[in-house]
Amino acid sequence: MEDIFEELFAVIEDRKETLPEDSYTASLFTHEKGENAVLEKLGEETTELVLAAKDDDREEVAYEAADIVYHLLVVLSMKDMDLDDLEAELRARR
Ligand SMILES: N=c1c2ncn([C@@H]3O[C@H](COP(=O)(O)OP(=O)(O)OP(=O)(O)O)[C@@H](O)[C@H]3O)c2ncn1[C@@H]1O[C@H](COP(=O)(O)O)[C@@H](O)[C@H]1O
Numbered sequence: 610m611e612d613i614f615e616e617l618f619a620v621i622e623d624r625k626e627t628l629p630e631d632s633y634t635a636s637l638f639t640h641e642k643g644e645n646a647v648l649e650k651l652g653e654e655t656t657e658l659v660l661a662a663k664d665d666d667r668e669e670v671a672y673e674a675a676d677i678v679y680h681l682l683v684v685l686s687m688k689d690m691d692l693d694d695l696e697a698e699l700r701a702r703r
Pocket residue numbers: 617620624631632633634635675676679
């Protein structure tokens with residue numbers, strides 16, 4: 610499970626660096642709305658997760674949760690943060 614986060618974050622960092630034209634991730638880093646584009650998307654996905662959970666739609670909950678995790682990792686990268694920052698915060702709460 611840990612690996613998939615690391616793999617995904619590495620891809621996001623690569624897209625930030627290389628900005629391929631056909632990359633959705635790159636489009637978030639170059640969006641005319643700036644960071645608001647990914648932040649708005651995160652808000653939308655969170656609302657969709659809440660609705661899916663209220664409907665007890667487990668498949669949809671997993672789908673929206675994955676959308677949230679992906680966009681969350683993009684936000685971390687945008688702030689020049691990484692998974693270590695997230696891990697440190699989680700461990701500090703134990
Ligand atoms: N995990 C994701 C991921 N999750 C969600 N998304 C995109 O996030 C967007 C979510 O928006 P919505 O749910 O609103 O879906 P939509 O209706 O298609 O989008 P809109 O019309 O609302 O803009 C979609 O365009 C999805 O394709 C993702 N795009 C990329 N990744 C990962 O990032 C990697 C690199 O992708 P590229 O940057 O596109 O090369 C991929 O291999 C994946 O592993």
